[in-house]
């Protein structure tokens with residue numbers, strides 16, 4: 001049996017590889033990677049029994065560190081001039097006609113009028129609402145967007161915006177440049193952001209950091225569960241509940257933040 005490579009077969013292989021490949025600028029992307037976000041490629045499970053893919057992953061991840069580093073640098077640069085600021089989280093799915101959306105606009109406006117820049121995830125729904133309020137108040141309206149599997153621009157009320165590829169880099173910016181978090185009603189993303197903030201405060205990674213939940217009808221059930229289940233079963237301390245302030249009025253959002261400001 002001949003061991004000489006068959007040139008025709010090699011050409012066919014190359015053709016197949018090229019067909020499976022596209023280029024974005026200088027970056028070559030296999031077709032099966034297209035539509036995958038950077039975060040997804042970072043977190044993707046590789047079968048540890050596949051030695052070739054494991055070694056490929058090692059090489060890619062080493063270079064990835066430089067991209068992560070550059071995203072931190074770009075974020076720090078973009079945010080370096082931000083003065084007093086509050087990060088507002090909330091549902092990406094709020095309809096502009098909904099009462100929660102108009103509450104979000106009023107919260108953004110109240111924060112802006114009180115002199116705070118407003119930082120959001122830069123997307124639609126509650127983020128857009130808070131950015132709108134801040135912009136209309138003449139305050140700095142900041143949107144820190146995230147690369148998603150579908151195309152999404154920054155909402156039109158963002159004055160200073162940035163698109164992040166890595167969730168954890170973006171999350172660092174939300175905390176680092178804000179002195180408080182405000183949560184409007186929201187789903188998984190909002191709950192993730194809320195509980196990350198709570199964990200940072202509980203473990204004293206950040207101090208004097210008020211977390212304000214807007215909408216007692218929306219958040220009341222969660223607080224009841226935290227008290228009746230988490231605290232009652234010793235999973236959190238009863239004092240941990242004091243880390244959260246629930247309000248309904250946008251002016252009370254500002255008051256809660258100011259009460260915690262030294």
Ligand SMILES: C/C(=C\CNc1ncnc2c1ncn2[C@@H]1O[C@H](COP(=O)(O)O)[C@@H](O)[C@H]1O)CO
Nearest residue numbers: 089090091092093121123146186187188189190
């Ligand atoms: C699902 C839709 C849009 C998604 N676009 C987002 N853009 C920016 N930031 C987002 C987006 N989705 C979630 N986030 C972050 O999580 C929070 C909202 O998540 P929830 O699950 O909707 O509560 C928000 O604070 C963002 O930081 C619809 O078009």
